[in-house]
Amino acid sequence: MLRAGRDDDADEIIRLIGDCWAEYPGCVMDLDGEVPELRALATYAAGRGGALWVAEQDGAVAGLICSWPLQDGAWEIGKMYVAKSHRGRGVAHVLAEAAEAYARARGAERMQLWSDTRFDRAHRFYEKRSYVRAGPLRVLGDKSNSIEFAYAKPLVGIAVGPLDAAAAASAERPLAQTLVACVEAGASVSFLLPLSLDKARAFWRDAARGVARGERLLFAAWLDGVIVGTAQIAFAVQENQRHRADLQKLLVHPDARRRGIARRLLAAAEAGAAAADRTLLVLDISPPGGAAEGLYRSAGWQEAGVIPGYALNPDGTPCDTRYFYKRVRAAAGADANAGEEPRPAPALPFR
Numbered sequence: 333m334l335r336a337g338r339d340d341d342a343d344e345i346i347r348l349i350g351d352c353w354a355e356y357p358g359c360v361m362d363l364d365g366e367v368p369e370l371r372a373l374a375t376y377a378a379g380r381g382g383a384l385w386v387a388e389q390d391g392a393v394a395g396l397i398c399s400w401p402l403q404d405g406a407w408e409i410g411k412m413y414v415a416k417s418h419r420g421r422g423v424a425h426v427l428a429e430a431a432e433a434y435a436r437a438r439g440a441e442r443m444q445l446w447s448d449t450r451f452d453r454a455h456r457f458y459e460k461r462s463y464v465r466a467g468p469l470r471v472l473g474d475k476s477n478s479i480e481f482a483y484a485k486p487l488v489g490i491a492v493g494p495l496d497a498a499a500a501a502s503a504e505r506p507l508a509q510t511l512v513a514c515v516e517a518g519a520s521v522s523f524l525l526p527l528s529l530d531k532a533r534a535f536w537r538d539a540a541r542g543v544a545r546g547e548r549l550l551f552a553a554w555l556d557g558v559i560v561g562t563a564q565i566a567f568a569v570q571e572n573q574r575h576r577a578d579l580q581k582l583l584v585h586p587d588a589r590r591r592g593i594a595r596r597l598l599a600a601a602e603a604g605a606a607a608a609d610r611t612l613l614v615l616d617i618s619p620p621g622g623a624a625e626g627l628y629r630s631a632g633w634q635e636a637g638v639i640p641g642y643a644l645n646p647d648g649t650p651c652d653t654r655y656f657y658k659r660v661r662a663a664a665g666a667d668a669n670a671g672e673e674p675r676p677a678p679a680l681p682f683r
């Protein structure tokens with residue numbers, strides 16, 4: 333049962349958080365020196381303009397979460413803990429859902445949080461909820477020698493942005509889920525059926541390495557706080573093709589289609605390529621036609637021709653491939669569509 337947290341939950345909250353910290357080497361609680369707010373957490377959260385929730389099971393506090401506003405449409409999640417005995421039952425999702433819904437109802441545009449670099453289970457949880465690593469680490473200088481990752485995600489509507497290597501690595505799971513769903517829906521995008529989540533994750537791990545090496549750009553799209561789409565720009569490596577790149581893996585989860593997400597991803601990818609001085613873009617569609625072709629044609633891509641039997645459909649049957657190209661202007665951030673307003677690549681929708 334989820335309920336508003338109260339100051340008189342303090343004893344249970346302090347014990348629960350202390351137990352969680354004790355699971356990690358070197359994590360110690362100096363209650364009055366470093367976290368005195370735990371003695372009256374509901375009042376503390378309210379004082380910051382937010383709230384505390386607890387999950388109660390069998391009359392005991394099984395988990396908690398706080399959320400409060402920062403600035404410029406950002407809200408922060410804090411004090412997210414679930415007792416070890418209650419893990420694996422969805423308690424954390426119920427808590428996070430409550431905090432995100434509360435923030436959204438109060439105008440939050442994005443969520444962010446800090447998580448100790450040792451709390452690897454928490455990282456997996458946030459990543460499952462489409463948070464990505466965002467920005468530099470934070471060193472607290474406390475008795476636990478805490479170093480923290482920042483995680484963030486846009487919360488409302490459609491948001492599209494480039495992922496740096498750390499963000500890309502942390503987005504592996506939702507990107508893999510999107511890829512698997514697209515292939516299962518029939519997309520011919522390098523893979524055959526069945527495509528396991530593990531194999532898809534390995535693909536995105538490699539893509540993140542490519543981002544780290546400066547070989548590609550990776551873009552993600554969120555819909556109401558969930559990663560549902562992606563696109564990549566892969567830089568040609570030949571020394572006589574330094575002006576060229578491939579548009580790859582433009583994917584939108586089947587549940588999120590026909591909302592303009594692919595169009596936003598395509599615009600961001602083209603602008604990103606242009607900003608990197610890649611002025612000739614190439615892509616291929618297998619099989620020709622289908623949903624993607626109308627998008628590319630309407631975005632100014634030119635057909636270059638068809639190669640019969642170039643690839644296989646996910647079910648293994650042969651399919652033709654149609655090539656397209658587009659010239660984009662190299663001006664930093666300029667959109668390539670002649671006659672259209674410049675559309676710079678949106679910055680990461682968080683700080």
Ligand SMILES: CC(C)(COP(=O)(O)OP(=O)(O)OC[C@H]1O[C@@H](n2cnc3c(N)ncnc32)[C@H](O)[C@@H]1OP(=O)(O)O)[C@@H](O)C(=O)NCCC(=O)NCCS
Binds near residue numbers: 616618
């Ligand atoms: C192609 C794909 C990325 C489109 O994603 P989307 O978010 O639904 O696309 P958008 O809503 O941005 O639509 C953009 C345009 O695409 C075209 N389009 C999208 N879905 C379409 C459909 N089902 N039928 C016909 N045209 C379609 C339309 O031209 C549309 O513009 P409009 O809405 O102004 O008519 C998505 O269907 C997908 O992931 N398919 C599987 C993977 C794939 O084929 N990727 C392309 C590899 S080359």
